[in-house]
Amino acid sequence: MKKSTRAGIMSAIVWGSGQLANGQWAKAVIFFAGQLMLLFFFPSVCSGIYGLFTLGETKMVVNGSKVVMGDNSIILMIFGILWFFVAAAFLLLYIFNIRDAVKNGRLRDEGKTPLKVREWWNKVTDRSFPYLILLPTIILVFIFVVLPILFGFLIAFTNYSAPDHLPPKNLIDWVGIQNFIDMFKLPMWNDTFGGVLLWTIIWAFISTFTCFFGGLLMACLVNSRRVRFKRFWRSIYILPWAMPGMVSLLIFRNMFNGQFGPINTFLRQANIIEQNIPWLSDALMAKIVIFIVNFWLGFPYFMAMMTGVMTSIPNELLEAARIDGATAKDEFRRITLPLVLYSTAPLLIMSFAGNFNNFNVIYFLTNGNPINPSYKFAGSTDILITWIYKLTKDNRQFQMASVMSILVFVVIASISTFNFLRTRAFKEEDMMS
Amino acid sequence: MDTLKAQIESPPAYNMERQSAFSISHAVAEVIKTILTYALLCIMALFVTLPIVWIIGASFNNASSLLSATFLPKNPTASHYVELFTKTKFPYWYANTFKIACINMVVSVILSMLTAYVFSRFHFVGKKAGLLSILILQMFPSFMGMMALYNILWQLNLLDTHLGLILTYAVGQIPYNTWLIKGYLSNIPKSLDEAAKLDGASNTRIFVQVIFPLSKPILTFVALSQFMAPWMDFIFPRLILSSSKKMTLAIGLYDMISSDTNNNFTTFAAGAVLVAVPITILYVCLQKYLIQGIMAGANKA
Structure with missing residues (x-):
């Protein structure tokens, strides 16, 4: 038998033994320690993965005043995912162990000697620098980003919801794609989903475009040669962008208050209206107010970006155009505008994706209200993201919230991917290396 | 004629x-x-x-x-300004938010910068997989994993603590920030650090003396956005914090006027002014970096 095959088989049975046969005792110790750890953790890994499959079997029992705790499906699921990854890590280590034994065995077959301890150690320390730096980040990102996302994803395939499936009182179960079927088949969910999705898309389009063109108009105005004290004007218009958005939104919510708000009070006192205008309690009116307020919040961002582009257009370019007989209009239409649009197009797409998930504007301004009787757990101005929030926070329909999150992710991911593919970054060879 | x-x-x-x-x-x-x-x-x-x-x-x-x-x-x-400091927990909220914002900024910048540096300058096994995961992770809406996060923090005994909130903010933004900074670092010529390496500089020294100074503009942007996040965010403090002394400004101000009676309105107004003034000044002063950073992100992200 060849030395490489033998070392491989040995390592497959007792980790590190192949390395020992190859004369690399330091490696052998490390791999063997890995196997001992696997044996030590084996019961936990098994019960963890078992818990992920069953999501708990014993219910909580209330016997008079005595409460006997059962399984908590949520905790079982989180730890199940965790142990699943631990198992995967062990599997990788196992494969690496065998491959390493075979590789060094092959060296011996060819009559060479594998690296001695000191040489090997130098090579490892030299190569492991990136991993050492990344290790804390990887662990943190795994616990606080990857784990919650995976959990959020898996919840869509369970019945985790009020009133009958709320841990720790009850257990939750896997239900396959039942929730997706309900979402598209049950009229109660279907109608709300259709209505909210439509409004989310309308909202994202109109809010993005009003701010984009409002910003463009203001940037052109402020930078026009007629205007003096450009800095002064620019500093005024930039204020809404600089103010904390939540504070501005809460201010607007009060200004547009139907009963006591200053806008209605002013209009009444000036005898323009007799009845209070239901700014936020009428569905259509509320939507209009949302667009106005969002314009206030959003145009300065685009104005600032476009001003940045306009001031960075080289003067020689404009002078050359003038010498060639271009009028101010030509200059704007043929040079300034295309340059501005070209460099702000990615912002437009990003802003669309941002508005699609613009929780703050809707939640703080209208809270999704006025109430829409034909919607389930959503108001007339709710967009998908605020609906998800309400489903999670107020109504505990976690399974449906998760289904919706997946759909939102699909939309956002397609937009981001599209944006990413068209950027220069992707075309550069170096991007992914 | x-x-x-x-x-x-x-x-x-x-x-x-x-x-x-x-x-x-x-x-x-x-x-x-x-x-x-x-x-x-x-x-x-x-x-x-x-x-x-x-x-x-x-x-x-x-x-x-x-x-x-x-x-x-x-x-x-x-x-009302006096009331804010005597009758409400406003000073606590302000101090909490400021503390969270500062620590979040420092932690997030250090972690994202190191990660981005490693990804842009080193070759190692699993690099492509890592970059791809970062790219995918930064597309998820940040509160998709809200319920799991709550349970994880509960298991780690971090509910109703500022540490829990800081970790949520700082770690949650690592994928996006790393991608942004990595894009910027890739534009810094590698010949610079190769030259330094030939002169015998260590990895640490190259990082501190060559890469770090050159990436200040993008770091300013990341730092500023991380600093700003806790002042505006509502979802995570509401999820994680429960005792009123530990709350942040966003929650405190929101609760002040979300009751139906609206009897606290002028106190809220005073609070809003005190929050908005410093933030607005900071924004206006640093807008140059913000615009640079956003444009860099637009062309890279």
């Missing part, structure tokens, strides 16, 4: 007259355009400043309800 001659020899006086008529109408048009421009500028300025002026006026109003909060307070008083 005759017509051509006539054209060439057309009387100069006639020409001059036409030109001056043209220039007068041109000048009139110019004036009108200038007036229109300024009118539009003024209208927009009014539109932009109205809510700001109103909230400042309201904060100095004598009464406490929304109805009585007028633009120009009749009997201006600073009592």
